[in-house]
Amino acid sequence: MPRAPRGTLSHKVILEHATRLMDAEGLEAVTVRRLAQDLGVRPMALYTYFKSKEEILAALYDGLLATIELPESPDAGLDGVRQIMREFFRLLTEHPALMKAGSGGQGDMRFGEVIYTLLLNSGIERRTAVGITASLVRFTIGSASVYQERAGWDAGYWSKLRASLRELPAERYPVMRSFGDDLPEFTQEEVFEFGMDRILRMGVD
CATH class of the missing domain: 1.10.10.60 (Homeodomain-like)
Structure with a gap:
C-alpha cells in the first residue's frame, strides 16, 4: 500500500x-x-x-456512514427509509469488516435521527418505529454478512438447488422435494428488498 x-x-x-x-x-x-x-x-x-486506535475506528465508521445519502425532506416517508437502508446494505457489502466497527457515535445518531423522523412523520407510533428500525438494521447487517459467500446465486445456483431438492426422499422431505419443480428464484438484492418490505409493513398493516 x-x-x-x-x-x-x-x-x-x-x-x-x-x-x-x-x-x-x-x-x-x-x-x-x-x-x-x-x-x-x-x-x-x-x-x-x-488519541487511540479506538478513535481511529470510530472516525472510520462515522466517515463511511456519512457517505450514505439521506433524504432531504422529513416527509419522504417509507420510500425514504428504503433509500437509506439500500445505501446501508451497499456500504456493508462494499466494506464487510465495517460490521465489526460500529461506534454508536455521531454517525449512528445522524442515521437514527433521519430514520425515526421519517417513520414518525409517516404516522407510525413510537414503539413500532423502534421495532421497525431495530429489525431493519439487524436484517440489513445479516443480509450483508452472507453476501460474499452467496455471490454465486446469480450463476446457475437455483437450477442446481432444484436438482438437489428433487433427489430428496419424498417420504422424509415431501415439502422440500416439491420445491424441486417450482422453486422461485431470487437474487440477493431481491431477497433484501423482499425482507425490507415485510419489515416496513409492520407499521402500516
Whole structure:
C-alpha cells in the first residue's frame, strides 16, 4: 500500500489508508503500529491526529456512514427509509469488516435521527418505529454478512438447488422435494428488498 508523502499526514490520509487496510485484511489489521508502518511515520505521529486506535475506528465508521445519502425532506416517508437502508446494505457489502466497527457515535445518531423522523412523520407510533428500525438494521447487517459467500446465486445456483431438492426422499422431505419443480428464484438484492418490505409493513398493516 502507498505511503503518505513526507509532510502530508492528516486525518483524511490516515482514515483513507485505514479503510483500505480494513477492506484488504480485516478490522484486526487496523492498528496504530501497522498504520504508522505503512504510512512511513512513527506511531507517535498518528497520535497528533487521533488519541487511540479506538478513535481511529470510530472516525472510520462515522466517515463511511456519512457517505450514505439521506433524504432531504422529513416527509419522504417509507420510500425514504428504503433509500437509506439500500445505501446501508451497499456500504456493508462494499466494506464487510465495517460490521465489526460500529461506534454508536455521531454517525449512528445522524442515521437514527433521519430514520425515526421519517417513520414518525409517516404516522407510525413510537414503539413500532423502534421495532421497525431495530429489525431493519439487524436484517440489513445479516443480509450483508452472507453476501460474499452467496455471490454465486446469480450463476446457475437455483437450477442446481432444484436438482438437489428433487433427489430428496419424498417420504422424509415431501415439502422440500416439491420445491424441486417450482422453486422461485431470487437474487440477493431481491431477497433484501423482499425482507425490507415485510419489515416496513409492520407499521402500516
